[in-house]
Amino acid sequence: MAKNFLVALTRNTISLVGTALAVASATLIITLTVIQQMGFQGSAYLGLITFVALPMLLLTGLILIPVGISRERRRMAAAAAEGEESVALFPVLDLNNERVRKNLIMFLIFTTFSVVVLGSATYKGVHVMDSVAFCGTVCHTVMQPEYTAHQRSPHARVPCADCHIGPGADWFVKSKISGSWQLIAVALNIYPTPIPTPIHNLRPARETCEQCHWPTNFVGDLLKVHTNFAEDETNSQSQTSVLLRVGGLAGRKSSGIHWHVNPDVRIRYKSDESRENIYDIELTRQDGTVTLFKGDPAPEGEESPDWKVMDCVDCHNRPSHRYRLPSDEVDMAMVSMDIDHSLPFVKRESMRLLQAGYESHDQARVDIPTGLEAFYTTEYPELAGTQADAIARAGDELVEIYTSNVFPAMKVDWGTYPDHSGHQESPGCFRCHDRKHKSEEGAKIPRKCDTCHTLLADEEVDSEILKILNP
Numbered sequence: 198m199a200k201n202f203l204v205a206l207t208r209n210t211i212s213l214v215g216t217a218l219a220v221a222s223a224t225l226i227i228t229l230t231v232i233q234q235m236g237f238q239g240s241a242y243l244g245l246i247t248f249v250a251l252p253m254l255l256l257t258g259l260i261l262i263p264v265g266i267s268r269e270r271r272r273m274a275a276a277a278a279e280g281e282e283s284v285a286l287f288p289v290l291d292l293n294n295e296r297v298r299k300n301l302i303m304f305l306i307f308t309t310f311s312v313v314v315l316g317s318a319t320y321k322g323v324h325v326m327d328s329v330a331f332c333g334t335v336c337h338t339v340m341q342p343e344y345t346a347h348q349r350s351p352h353a354r355v356p357c358a359d360c361h362i363g364p365g366a367d368w369f370v371k372s373k374i375s376g377s378w379q380l381i382a383v384a385l386n387i388y389p390t391p392i393p394t395p396i397h398n399l400r401p402a403r404e405t406c407e408q409c410h411w412p413t414n415f416v417g418d419l420l421k422v423h424t425n426f427a428e429d430e431t432n433s434q435s436q437t438s439v440l441l442r443v444g445g446l447a448g449r450k451s452s453g454i455h456w457h458v459n460p461d462v463r464i465r466y467k468s469d470e471s472r473e474n475i476y477d478i479e480l481t482r483q484d485g486t487v488t489l490f491k492g493d494p495a496p497e498g499e500e501s502p503d504w505k506v507m508d509c510v511d512c513h514n515r516p517s518h519r520y521r522l523p524s525d526e527v528d529m530a531m532v533s534m535d536i537d538h539s540l541p542f543v544k545r546e547s548m549r550l551l552q553a554g555y556e557s558h559d560q561a562r563v564d565i566p567t568g569l570e571a572f573y574t575t576e577y578p579e580l581a582g583t584q585a586d587a588i589a590r591a592g593d594e595l596v597e598i599y600t601s602n603v604f605p606a607m608k609v610d611w612g613t614y615p616d617h618s619g620h621q622e623s624p625g626c627f628r629c630h631d632r633k634h635k636s637e638e639g640a641k642i643p644r645k646c647d648t649c650h651t652l653l654a655d656e657e658v659d660s661e662i663l664k665i666l667n668p
């Protein structure tokens with residue numbers, strides 16, 4: 198039986214090709230998996246080769262083998278029926294035969310050659326595919342929002358893979374498999390727009406962020422000053438300033454905002470998919486006491502079964518893909534004079550033009566500058582001539598702001614991806630610090646403004662404190 202099978206296998210080309218395919222792809226799968234387990238980092242594309250393309254070749258090979266065999270058996274049966282002598286014998290490999298010798302040598306040269314070519318192509322390909330430019334631009338439309346924001350962020354020089362994959366083999370394979378699926382989704386055009394957030398299988402911050410930022414670093418107080426412009430004719434300026442108690446671990450005592458990530462403290466929570474609605478919060482303090490704060494109960498069937506341990510990304514959910522709100526962007530551009538704040542109503546007009554809604558970036562590139570020009574031509578005709586340069590520069594800056602934050606092709610609009618590291622754009626900190634979560638003893642998570650910061654100035658004109666700091 199086994200002999201018959203082997204004879205049928207070796208006597209027909211289809212099965213032989215199938216066998217070669219199966220053996221070659223199985224060898225490559227094993228080699229690539231071992232290399233990756235040993236810590237070699239590659240992108241999702243290497244995963245696509247290892248876990249999708251090669252297994253498909255392996256399967257094709259495995260299908261070809263029985264197809265060839267059954268064809269060969271039918272041929273042999275037909276030959277037997279016609280009275281021919283049955284040829285259930287192995288092919289003879291006679292090395293004295295010149296033709297056999299030549300073919301064998303050709304076969305060996307060809308195999309070596311393909312292994313070398315395939316190996317170096319994979320090596321080169323993986324290097325190219327790992328680069329930020331490749332991640333961000335190959336699936337250009339899909340990754341454009343994240344790529345653009347990444348290029349403007351403090352992490353612009355940190356490769357995508359450092360946060361999304363990180364070192365080590367276990368998560369590597371996991372992210373490879375999900376990365377492969379994402380590539381297929383892109384190829385078939387069945388990916389969701391906008392790309393959903395949060396990423397539930399993001400590698401724990403402990404193993405990514407903490408490669409570069411150590412949680413025990415003491416930051417202390419951080420002063421933040423924000424200049425606001427009003428939407429009146431003179432674009433009236435005011436200042437808001439907070440002294441943020443970021444804190445951290447100083448000596449053995451930790452305090453302030455970074456107390457949450459003290460390695461001796463553990464906070465876990467249960468929430469819905471979006472992590473915007475947090476139900477239960479469990480706090481384990483340094484001395485080991487555990488407090489459970491209960492919030493509103495989860496709606497029927499929506500509670501996540503697992504506890505999520507709080508880490509950096511629960512506050513810094515936009516370390517690399519930070520999309521700002523139009524008023525913040527315009528205020529910053531007006532401070533730097535990319536938008537000249539002496540232009541009347543320029544804040545109001547900027548806000549109107551940024552929020553108008555455009556079909557594409559190309560349309561915004563045309564409509565925003567013409568819209569701004571049209572406003573000054575009709576309302577301030579004289580200024581439109583003398584300040585033509587400033588108006589044109591403001592128009593360009595608004596286009597830059599729009600195309601960095603809004604991506605119509607991916608349905609990313611203002612506020613689609615809010616930042617959790619405050620409470621201005623989204624509930625952020627107030628998801629827990631809302632005085633609604635209560636322990637059995639009635640303790641609440643504080644919401645007093647002074648818990649987190651001292652508000653030095655709140656939309657003040659010529660505030661005293663800022664005069665002292667910046668005379």
Ligand code: HEC
Pocket residue numbers: 329332333340343344347352355356357358359360361392393394395396397399510513514515516517518614
């Ligand atoms: C400094 C770390 C870091 C870097 C570098 C980084 N990301 Fe991210 N990325 C994140 C975090 C954190 C999230 C949001 C996770 C969450 O909210 O669950 C995210 C989310 C995403 C998402 C989901 C959509 C969204 O905005 O939430 C995509 C897609 C993405 N990143 C692609 C990229 C690409 C492409 C690059 C390289 C150009 C990159 N990332 C570089 C940390 C990073």
Ligand code: HEC
Pocket residue numbers: 351352355359360402405406407408409410509510513516
């Ligand atoms: C490969 C190293 C590296 C990794 C990984 C990394 N960061 Fe950073 N991060 C930096 C550097 C360098 C800066 C400082 C940039 C600067 O000073 O402009 C920075 C700055 C920051 C800042 C200050 C941003 C600001 O606006 O000034 C925050 C917050 C931050 N990182 C959070 C994170 C979080 C959260 C993660 C994990 C998701 C992370 N980082 C992963 C290197 C890294």
Ligand code: HEC
Pocket residue numbers: 402406407410411412416419441443454455457458507508509510511512513618619
């Ligand atoms: C409870 C929320 C919260 C958690 C958790 C948290 N941070 Fe922060 N972090 C903040 C806030 C708020 C600031 C200051 C405001 C800002 O820069 O946006 C800050 C500031 C920072 C800065 C900038 C410090 C500077 O000198 O400018 C870095 C870097 C940073 N965090 C890294 C981390 C890392 C890494 C982790 C995880 C180990 C982490 N943070 C966990 C809220 C948090």
Ligand code: HEC
Pocket residue numbers: 442451452453454456457464466475478480507511512617618619625626627628629630640641642643648649
């Ligand atoms: C997942 C829930 C959760 C989120 C989100 C959260 N916190 Fe907290 N925070 C807590 C809990 C729980 C405590 C402890 C309350 C207690 O001591 O009883 C706490 C305590 C604090 C404290 C007091 C720390 C100390 O010195 O003892 C500060 C400050 C603070 N949080 C700031 C923030 C800021 C700022 C943000 C948003 C950037 C934030 N928290 C987001 C759960 C949260």
Ligand code: HEC
Pocket residue numbers: 421422423437438439441618619620621626627630643644645646647648649650652655
């Ligand atoms: C749980 C911590 C926490 C509590 C409680 C809190 N804040 Fe904040 N607040 C923050 C953080 C974090 C930021 C973000 C600072 C930044 O990075 O711009 C912020 C920002 C602000 C800003 C904007 C500053 C700016 O840059 O424009 C104002 C205004 C403000 N808070 C007012 C308040 C008031 C009023 C209260 C009391 C009802 C309060 N906050 C309670 C954490 C808190």
